[in-house]
Amino acid sequence: MADRNFNLTEAKQWLRTARTLTEALPYLRRYDGQTFVIKYGGHAMGDQRLSDNFANDIVLLKHAGVNPIIVHGGGPQIGRMLERLNIRSEFVDGLRVTDAETVNIVEMVLSGSINKQVVQSIYKAGGKAIGLSGKDGGLIRAKKLTRSRRDPDSNIERILDLGFVGEPEFVDPDIIEDLLDSGLIPVIAPIGVGAKGETYNINADTVAGAVAAASEAIRMFLLTDVSGVLDKQGELVPELSVSAARALMEDGTIAGGMIPKAETCIRAIEGGVEAAVILDGRVPHSMLLEIFTESGTGTLIRAD
Secondary structure, X not given: OHHHHHHHHHHHHHXXXXXXXXXXXXXXXXXXXXXXXXXXXXXXXOOHHHHHHHHHHHHHHHHOOOEEEEEEOOHHHHHHHHXXXXXXXXXXXXXXXXXXXXHHHXXXXXXXXXXXXXXXXXXXXXXXXXXXXOOHHHOEEEEEOOEEEEOOOOOXXXXXXXXXXXXXXXXXXXXXXXHHHOOOEEEEEOEEEOOOOOEEEEOHHHHHHHHHHHOOOOEEEEEEOOOOOEOOOOOEOOEEEHHHHHHHHHOOOOOOOHHHHHHHHHHHHHOOOOEEEEEEOOOOOHHHHHHHOOOOXXXXXXXX
C-alpha cells in the first residue's frame, strides 16, 4: 500500500508537469525566433542557487528558440569594491555620483568580474554566451546625464553634476544582430562611450530599455527584488497599460525606486517593444513562469 501511495503521488507530480508543458506550447510557438531582453540584477545575482537557476533558464530559452540578451547590473558589488579601496561613494536621486577615479572601478567591476561570472554561469549550464560592454565596438554611444534640483526655500533650480554618469544616445543594432545570428547570448555590462572616448556609467535598467528598443525585442524583463507594481493595498497589479502606469505614478501608487523602472518600461514600449515585465528575480524560475504560463508572476506593462 505504501508503494502504491508513492506511485500515485509521483504520477500526480508528472501530471502537473505535463499540464505545464501543454500550457506552454502556444507560447513556445509564439516566441520562436523572437528576441527577449532581460535585465539581471538584485539579490538574484548574489545568491548562487538563484544564479544557477537564472543561467539554466536562459539556456532553456535559447534552446526553445528565443534569442535572449542579458543586461546586468552590479551596484552592491561596486559598493563593496569602493569600500574595500576606501573610496567614498555618494548617491543623488538613486544614481551613484561617479568621478574619474570611481568610473574606473565601476568599469572594472561591471565589465570584468561580474560580466565574466554571468558568462561562465551560462557556459556551465550548457549555453554559449559572450560578454561585452557598451564600449566594445561602440555598442552604446552615451552622453552625460544631467539632473536638476529645485531649492525649496529659494525656488532656484540647480544643475547637479553626477560626474561620469551617462545615458544612451545610440545602441548599434548590427552588433547585437551579428552576435545573435552566430548563436551567441550577449551579456552586456552597462558601460557606454562618449563622443570623445570618455567612459560613462549607465543605469542598467536604462540600458536594458535602450537595447530592447534597438534590437526590436518583443519582450523586456526587469528582474528586481520586489514582486512587481503594487497597488495602494499592497497587492500585485498583474497588468497595466502605459496610460494606467503613468496615472499610478502621478497619484503616488508607483513611488520610490519603482518609478525609474516603470519609466524604463514605458520608454521601451514607446520604442517598439511589445510589452515589458517587472518581476521578482528572487523567485526561482519566475521568468519562465511569466513567459510560458497563463497567469504570469509579475507586472506586465503594454501599450494602450
